[in-house]
Amino acid sequence: MTSAHAYAVLDRIERFQGKIFSVVTDRVTMPGGGQAERDYARHVGAVGVVPLADDGRVLLVRQYRHPVGKVLWELPAGLVDVAGEPPADTARRELAEEADLRCERLDLLLDLHTSPGFTDELIRIFLARGLSAVPDADRFARSDEEAELTVEWVPLDDAVAMALRGEITNAAAVGGLLAAARVRDEDWHPLRAADTPLVR
Template identity: 35%
Template sequence: MEFYEETVEETSIYKGNVTEYTVQKVKLPNGELAQREIVRHAGAAAIIPFTEDGRLILVKQYRKAIESESIEIPAGLKDADDESGLNTAKRELEEETGYKARQWDFVTSFYSTPGFTDEFLEIYEASDLYLVDDPLPQDEDENVEMIIATYDEAWAFYEKGLLRDSKTVFALFYWKMKKQMTTE
């Protein structure tokens, strides 16, 4: 079976600062027509920042979409100046935490939810951190609180339902894998 859908027609129904919402009419492999609702996104980068003593820097913020506080790894959207996810990651780490890192390692990348969006997320590990005297300011519409958590504290946030977004759940399992690899 051929897995391809030909776009017959596409209509942009809303273009915001972060996303664009489109409706597509597509032709399925069997010749039938169907509708797809797609959220276009410029992409983002996330950071798994480890302190010298092996703790993880997280940020707590309110997420309107889920009407709740959320504890997450630092992350942010690519903007017009960022051609690479690494540049985005460096900027976001400084803006959200006041830290920079001397060591950056690419971890992985993935589509966050390809059933309805083309958002592509790149994840980097940051280490050898240091505080910046005059860090980049947070975005005007952003209110975040930094949390520096031990492995057990981070998992407790997860178990309490405070840490549930996909990138941060990934980061926890990545951390678990790293710990297991060092004990074997």
């Protein structure tokens, strides 16, 4: 449903500028003629990948996330931070860097606004199949939090159950796993081409 009101941005104040996101305050027109200020984070965007093996297991990542102060179950994922790089290529790069995997087939699962009350971040999540290991000599050298990143192969249905039990709380991981299970159950028909244009 499209709103009849345009919500025009009258002005914007940038409060913080960082490498990954900025924080801004927009003054916005409201229905009925009023105005309101809205604070939010403008994000560069991200991709995530559900690596699905032929035996029905998915690869999950365990990574420390400082804002929540704990290690979370996640998908291989990363920022859209290379100028001109198509999201599908970013997904393949992140799959290699975080999971030491390559894929023969990459399909689009879903686009997900991670927390639209706080940020404009949009993550594009792909399904990767036809997996093979990156040769040892070509593997990415991880640093910082990623140096302690671990991976685990889990049956897809078990991963979905983990999400429903509250053991997986990362929004992209929950969305990606649920979507992967659904498209599997529908014989892959809902999948879209990896290069489907992104609608913002």
